[in-house]
Amino acid sequence: MTDAFADRADDYPLVSLVDRYGRADLPLLLVAMTSTFVSIFLSLADVYLIGLGIDALFNDQPFALPLLPQSVVPTGTIDLLVFVTALVVATGIVSHSLSFVGEYCFGLYTQRFLHEVRTGAFSTVVGFDLSFFDEHRTGNVISALNDDVNQLDTFFNKLVEASIWAVTTIVSAFVYMGLLNVQLALFVLLSAPVLAGLNHWFSRQVEPVQDDIRTERGGLNALLETALGGLDVIKANTAEADESRRLADASREYTDARLANRRLSIRQAPLNRLVAGLWLLFVVAIGVQWITVGPPLFFSGTLTAGELVPFLFYLERMTPPLKNLGGLINGYKGAKAAAKRVGGLAAREGRTGGQDGAAVDLDAPDVSFEGVSFAYPGTDQRVIDGVDLDIAPGSTVGIVGTTGAGKSTLLDLLLRYHDPDEGRIAVQGRDLADIAPEPYREQVGYVDQDSFLFDGTVRENVAAGAPGGDASDEAVREAARVAGADEFVRDLPDGYDTELGAQGTTLSGGQRQRLAIARAVVGDPELLLFDEATSHVDTETERVVQEHLADITADRTTFVVAHRLSTVRHADQLVVLEDGVVTESGTHEELVEKGGSYAKLWNVQVGAVAAAGD
Numbered sequence: 001m002t003d004a005f006a007d008r009a010d011d012y013p014l015v016s017l018v019d020r021y022g023r024a025d026l027p028l029l030l031v032a033m034t035s036t037f038v039s040i041f042l043s044l045a046d047v048y049l050i051g052l053g054i055d056a057l058f059n060d061q062p063f064a065l066p067l068l069p070q071s072v073v074p075t076g077t078i079d080l081l082v083f084v085t086a087l088v089v090a091t092g093i094v095s096h097s098l099s100f101v102g103e104y105c106f107g108l109y110t111q112r113f114l115h116e117v118r119t120g121a122f123s124t125v126v127g128f129d130l131s132f133f134d135e136h137r138t139g140n141v142i143s144a145l146n147d148d149v150n151q152l153d154t155f156f157n158k159l160v161e162a163s164i165w166a167v168t169t170i171v172s173a174f175v176y177m178g179l180l181n182v183q184l185a186l187f188v189l190l191s192a193p194v195l196a197g198l199n200h201w202f203s204r205q206v207e208p209v210q211d212d213i214r215t216e217r218g219g220l221n222a223l224l225e226t227a228l229g230g231l232d233v234i235k236a237n238t239a240e241a242d243e244s245r246r247l248a249d250a251s252r253e254y255t256d257a258r259l260a261n262r263r264l265s266i267r268q269a270p271l272n273r274l275v276a277g278l279w280l281l282f283v284v285a286i287g288v289q290w291i292t293v294g295p296p297l298f299f300s301g302t303l304t305a306g307e308l309v310p311f312l313f314y315l316e317r318m319t320p321p322l323k324n325l326g327g328l329i330n331g332y333k334g335a336k337a338a339a340k341r342v343g344g345l346a347a348r349e350g351r352t353g354g355q356d357g358a359a360v361d362l363d364a365p366d367v368s369f370e371g372v373s374f375a376y377p378g379t380d381q382r383v384i385d386g387v388d389l390d391i392a393p394g395s396t397v398g399i400v401g402t403t404g405a406g407k408s409t410l411l412d413l414l415l416r417y418h419d420p421d422e423g424r425i426a427v428q429g430r431d432l433a434d435i436a437p438e439p440y441r442e443q444v445g446y447v448d449q450d451s452f453l454f455d456g457t458v459r460e461n462v463a464a465g466a467p468g469g470d471a472s473d474e475a476v477r478e479a480a481r482v483a484g485a486d487e488f489v490r491d492l493p494d495g496y497d498t499e500l501g502a503q504g505t506t507l508s509g510g511q512r513q514r515l516a517i518a519r520a521v522v523g524d525p526e527l528l529l530f531d532e533a534t535s536h537v538d539t540e541t542e543r544v545v546q547e548h549l550a551d552i553t554a555d556r557t558t559f560v561v562a563h564r565l566s567t568v569r570h571a572d573q574l575v576v577l578e579d580g581v582v583t584e585s586g587t588h589e590e591l592v593e594k595g596g597s598y599a600k601l602w603n604v605q606v607g608a609v610a611a612a613g614d
């Protein structure tokens with residue numbers, strides 16, 4: 001499966017992500033890294049100091065510590081013992097203090113950075129054209145914003161520190177070994193190309209596997225999201241077993257990707273340990289022969305027990321980081337794959353939202369479609385085909401037509417969710433493509449087919465329709481009254497403070513629609529777009545809502561999409577769409593008189609109403 005987000009990422013996705021979201025706090029990161037580095041280096045000093053002390057006390061060697069003037073080193077045995085002990089304690093205290101500073105700064109940096117990633121990536125995604133979501137499954141996007149950001153969380157919270165610990169421990173141990181015996185240290189260095197080659201090979205194997213894991217997880221999430229969103233339909237079609245099977249297939253693919261990763265990583269640690277163990281064995285053999293018989297092979301000079309014992313200790317200290325190297329590389333590749341997706345999302349273009357463009361102060365605008373044609377991205381079928389319309393200021397237009405005729409798409413174009421492929425739409429004489437989308441949309445009231453409600457209270461849901469979500473309690477109540485919602489809202493457990501949405505009270509389809517209408521009108525919009533806004537309410541409630549709305553729509557330009565023709569029969573103008581083409585237009589009376597497709601539809605519906613009433 002190809003990953004459509006990651007393809008926009010560059011070669012260094014983690015660095016790019018830090019550059020994009022974590023630049024402001026880079027000094028904090030620098031302090032964190034320096035403190036951790038120095039802290040680990042000092043934490044390894046004790047054995048070196050003790051080794052020097054042993055040689056000074058028992059082998060008549062000078063206590064020669066780099067950068068320490070000999071004048072401050074005491075000569076008496078007891079004084080030297082106290083001096084060495086004081087040095088060990090002092091380095092321990094400094095090391096622990098710096099470790100505290102390092103951890104604190106790391107924690108702070110990581111949390112601030114991840115907050116920026118989370119909010120920044122979300123803001124980017126909500127700014128995308130809707131066509132982005134036509135091309136990408138929502139579950140996959142959620143997976144990038146949630147799973148991948150959590151993966152980055154684990155990486156920055158645990159693995160970055162662990163990597164610094166591993167690298168610093170290896171480098172520091174090597175420096176101490178060099179101070180103890182340069183020749184033996186260089187011999188240990190011979191293992192580096194073997195280890196580097198081995199781990200480089202593993203890391204190249206791991207990267208595509210980690211990419212697969214992220215992609216499969218995104219697919220799994222997308223499937224879960226769709227299935228749980230349509231649980232009622234699944235049950236109605238007794239499709240539970242089919243859906244479970246589809247989920248099992250997706251889960252199996254995800255499991256296979258994880259297992260491939262596991263197989264790689266369990267081979268890496270033992271091989272690293274084997275190389276480290278072999279070198280330890282070589283050094284022990286060389287060291288023992290050196291001390292007892294004399295320098296073996298190409299070695300020369302002297303080696304004391306006070307040097308060999310700390311040397312072996314440092315060599316041993318290199319083993320745990322080497323053992324963990326596989327896990328660290330794996331974690332790094334996982335974070336890189338996550339950063340590719342998050343960074344790839346952020347790097348995408350294609351936004352028709354925003355403030356760019358001319359500011360227009362709408363006043364019951366006239367609207368015209370001039371030869372407008374449109375096909376959804378990735379398709380070549382025109383769903384709007386050469387549409388010409390002239391809508392007078394402040395009039396109400398009813399858009400009717402069969403399912404899939406392009407009615408909702410016409411409203412989407414008017415909201416500038418998409419730009420026409422051909423022709424232009426003019427609102428109040430201005431080309432819509434030149435108008436700044438956000439300020440424009442603030443002056444448009446829109447009720448979608450699904451009556452989407454936000455996670456929040458009734459009050460917040462209605463107020464969201466006003467610019468900046470800023471509407472007085474009085475305005476919210478008035479909008480609810482106009483939409484025929486005030487009465488049932490007052491009967492809810494907490495009235496206007498009742499929580500709705502995912503965690504809140506469940507409303508009927510008709511109640512949701514009435515709240516969506518309240519939200520559309522609360523901001524006093526000059527252009528109103530209703531897409532099947534009253535399809536779920538009974539005819540009597542619809543009549544009441546329409547009476548209330550009459551005042552509001554009277555002096556605003558209003559588009560009403562409806563299947564139920566009685567909803568739009570009083571519109572100033574009716575437009576009939578068929579396969580994206582306007583086939584008829586006029587008032588209800590004119591179209592009935594004309595006897596075309598509208599008249600047929602009307603007769604069917606009147607007949608259906610009459611039949612239902614019988």
Ligand SMILES: Nc1ncnc2c1ncn2[C@@H]1O[C@H](COP(=O)(O)OP(=O)(O)OP(=O)(O)O)[C@@H](O)[C@H]1O
Nearest residue numbers: 134376379383401402403404405406407408409410
């Ligand atoms: N996001 C999309 N990507 C591709 N094609 C789409 C998309 N949305 C709608 N279409 C197609 O465009 C055509 C018009 O759809 P639209 O929703 O505008 O019709 P409609 O008249 O509002 O239908 P309905 O009355 O069922 O709501 C349909 O053929 C539909 O399949």
